[in-house]
Amino acid sequence: MHVLLLTDSWPDTSGPMLPQRVADIAASAWGDAQPADAVTSIAVGDGGPRSADALSGPVTAVGDVEAVAAGQSLFLRPGGSAPRWNPGHLSDALFALARDASRGERTVVVPVGDADLAGDATAVWGESFTHARQALRQLPLEVLVTSSRPLLGLKGMSAAVRDRREKDHALALAAQEQERRWSEIAREVDAALPRPLVGPARLSDVPGSGAAHGLAYCLGAVGARVLPASARLARAAGASDLSADLVIAITGSLTPHTLDEGVTHAASAIAGARGVPCAVLGVELGVGKRDLMAAGVASAHEGQVGADALAEHVRRVARTWSPAR
Numbered sequence: 001m002h003v004l005l006l007t008d009s010w011p012d013t014s015g016p017m018l019p020q021r022v023a024d025i026a027a028s029a030w031g032d033a034q035p036a037d038a039v040t041s042i043a044v045g046d047g048g049p050r051s052a053d054a055l056s057g058p059v060t061a062v063g064d065v066e067a068v069a070a071g072q073s074l075f076l077r078p079g080g081s082a083p084r085w086n087p088g089h090l091s092d093a094l095f096a097l098a099r100d101a102s103r104g105e106r107t108v109v110v111p112v113g114d115a116d117l118a119g120d121a122t123a124v125w126g127e128s129f130t131h132a133r134q135a136l137r138q139l140p141l142e143v144l145v146t147s148s149r150p151l152l153g154l155k156g157m158s159a160a161v162r163d164r165r166e167k168d169h170a171l172a173l174a175a176q177e178q179e180r181r182w183s184e185i186a187r188e189v190d191a192a193l194p195r196p197l198v199g200p201a202r203l204s205d206v207p208g209s210g211a212a213h214g215l216a217y218c219l220g221a222v223g224a225r226v227l228p229a230s231a232r233l234a235r236a237a238g239a240s241d242l243s244a245d246l247v248i249a250i251t252g253s254l255t256p257h258t259l260d261e262g263v264t265h266a267a268s269a270i271a272g273a274r275g276v277p278c279a280v281l282g283v284e285l286g287v288g289k290r291d292l293m294a295a296g297v298a299s300a301h302e303g304q305v306g307a308d309a310l311a312e313h314v315r316r317v318a319r320t321w322s323p324a325r
Helices: 019-035 087-099 121-125 127-136 157-162 169-192 211-221 229-234 256-261 264-275 288-294 309-323
Strands: 002-007 009-012 015-017 038-042 059-062 065-070 074-078 107-114 142-145 225-228 246-250 278-282 299-302
Touching: 002 019, 009 309, 015 019, 019 038, 019 225, 019 246, 038 127, 038 264, 059 087, 065 087, 074 087, 087 121, 087 127, 107 211, 107 229, 121 127, 121 211, 127 169, 127 211, 142 211, 157 169, 169 211, 169 309, 211 225, 225 229, 225 264, 229 264, 246 264, 246 309, 256 288, 264 278, 278 309, 299 309
Parallel strands: 002 038, 002 246, 074 107, 107 142, 142 225, 246 278, 278 299
Antiparallel strands: 009 015, 059 065, 065 074
């Protein structure tokens, strides 16, 4: 049996383990339990700013940003070990890549997830939106998100600020101010963009445009395609091209949000395309059986924190799904 393991981080007592370490532990543990199985274990980023850490490829510094080459794409990440995007640093890197003839036709991919920023999102435009759109018009650009939230509206970015905290007066005022500010920005920017033939007429209504405090919208305004992160990252890691008899997602926390947007979504899509089962391993399972079935997941298995617990958890699941004959 060929088993495909897709991993993101796993909680440890000292902090989350990186996806590649999780992938290595899982492959070794499954092999110990079921040595007759062919196991492919692939680290997939969580869709956030550090997603390129899970990719193997040459790394190039572009100012305060790093670019990881994967196939015909360059995946960007904050320089050093910074956990958040600085829109000013990202702006400098994009302008530099647009001027760099040696980049060739490679698509530039910016994973933003739905993370906080180290600065205001509009700083990614540099001087102005019109200047940025002109300067970056020839740069093939994608922005990866882990949220389907649009920029504006009842389910937009400002609604997320007060979600389940409607009685907090200060948050309500902050949400109103945020809606006002972005409405003014979108009024000018949306009008300057070409109308698409399909989908929402305005960029501010596009699902995912409100991710990362509006950074997805700002990148979309200069020509980036707004894409769900999980499927794109799995494809970049080569998982989409592999055959498998069983697909397993290994993730720290399984919530309704991560079920829809995380590595589990990518695993279930790959399994569904091949007509094979998909299961998920996690520490915190906050999703019911009905939602799992709707997402194409056959079962969920709950483990414990730490590397040793992860290995034992994988061995137990291996014996469940691939019993000795």
